[in-house]
Amino acid sequence: MSLRFRLAAVMAVAVFAAFLVAAGVAFIATQRILDDSLDRDLLATAVAVAEFPDVVRYSRALGPSIGALIRVDTIVQVLTVTGSIATPPGMEFTRTVTGAELAALGDPTRVVHQDLEVDGVTFRTITLGTESGAVRVARSTAENDAVIAMLRANLVRFGIIAAGIAAAVGATVAARISKPVTELTDVAEAIAETGNLDRRIEADGDDEIGRLALAFNRMIGALSTSRDQQQRLVMDASHELRTPLTSLRTNLEVLQRAKGLDDDQRAALFGDVNAEVVELSELVGELVELATDQHTAEVAERLRLDEVTLAAVERIRRRYGREVVTDLAPSRMVGRPAMLERAVGNLLENAHKWNPPGAPLRVQLAHGVLSVHDRGPGIPEGERSKVFDRFYRTTDARTMNGSGLGLAIVKQIVEAHGGSVFALDSPDGGAAVGFRLPGVTEVEVTQASIEGDLGSSSRGPRRS
DSSP, X not given: OOHHHHHHHHHHHHHHHHHHHHHHHXXXXXXXXHHHHHHHHHHHXXXXXHTSTTTTTXXXXXXXXXXXXXXXXXXXXXXXXXXXXXXXXXXXXXXXXXXXXXXXXXXXXXXXXXEEEETXXXXXXXXXXXXXXXXXXXXXXXXXXXXXXXXXXXXXXXXHHHHHHHHHHHHHHHHHHHHHHHHHHHHHHHHHHHOOTTOOOOOOSSSHHHHHHHHHHHHHHHHHHHHHHHHHHHHHHHHHHHHHHHHHHHHHHHHHHOOOXXXXXXXXXXXXXXXXXXXXXXXXXXXXXXXXXXXXGSOOEEEEHHHHXXXXXXXXXXXXXXXXXXXXXXXXXXXXXXXXXXXXXXHHHHHHHHSOXXXXXXXXXXXXXXXXXXXXXXXXXXXXXXXXXXXXXXXGGGGSSOOSOHHHHHHHHHHHTTOEEEEEEOTTSSXXXXXXXXXXXXXXXXXXXXXXXXXXXXXXXXXX
């Protein structure tokens, strides 16, 4: 069953149900109005007849006078205190006296309403007590029954018409409502069959359907971007992997064919092979890290960004013996320490590669902005926006070792923390590469805060 049919059916049922409720209320109200009108008319007739003097004694002679007071279809009977019935000529009705009517005899305050069936015809009767007996006035309910029957038939007829109109209107409205959903389904099926992520659906309006269409278009756009990035990553990776693999194969072929190499030449070749293997291993590791985004599994925690930065700085000092000057404001934030340490480490690795031998690196941290300064040739202004792209290398970097993924990993980590990266000229003469992070607050280092940090460290391991 299609969504359009279900919507049309629901609207038709809802309209018909509402019509039934309204028709039922109207039917009951009309029936009550007719019954009340008949009772008032009969009661007025009974009061008028009861006003005749000695009505019981002269009831048979009152026919012409009573006939002038009442409708032709109204029957009048006079009951005596003994329960006998006196009926004016031409108004024979019934000789039955009910218990309620016997109780009203001789009591002017009693009025009895009841229905009596005579020869298959239902009569509405009102019996008004008088001092000398009672007056019974009756009229057939056939007229009211006919009106009620006609009203019932019309309500059923109009109900069917209303249901049909509601179904037609519901189908039209349902078609309009379900059109974006149908288009969305068609586009989704087409994408599933063809894999073409360029399809979009028209999104107009700010209702739930319009928001769904916008969300779908954004999702398809994100999928398209992700697929393009994946394809570009595969193409770039295949290109970057080809270089160390080709070099490895060449060196191995030389080692296999050249038997007259001396020890120094053989050691140099083995050194080249080892360097290529190391570079290949680093490249594969960085590719896996970018493709799987494995750091996102790390749990965020409160940390000191300056301490995380110092840990990365110490590792660079030990690895390369490089002097690193630090100017770090004590800063707190909530983040993933291992990810942030990797980002700072990659910035330091990049700066070390460009920095002249013996010249110190400089690291600054203030107000959530961390920058690493080198004294190298700097980054050309036209290439600064590209250095964080995967596998991108500046013109000068293409002759140097490296995969071109280090700064791309920095960008990925920083954006995962809601921050942004930058590459600028450094006052030291080279480049200043770094990032900005939100939610970083600088803290004043006092003896109390130091003791507090030491206390927290004693309670459990502290990641840095």
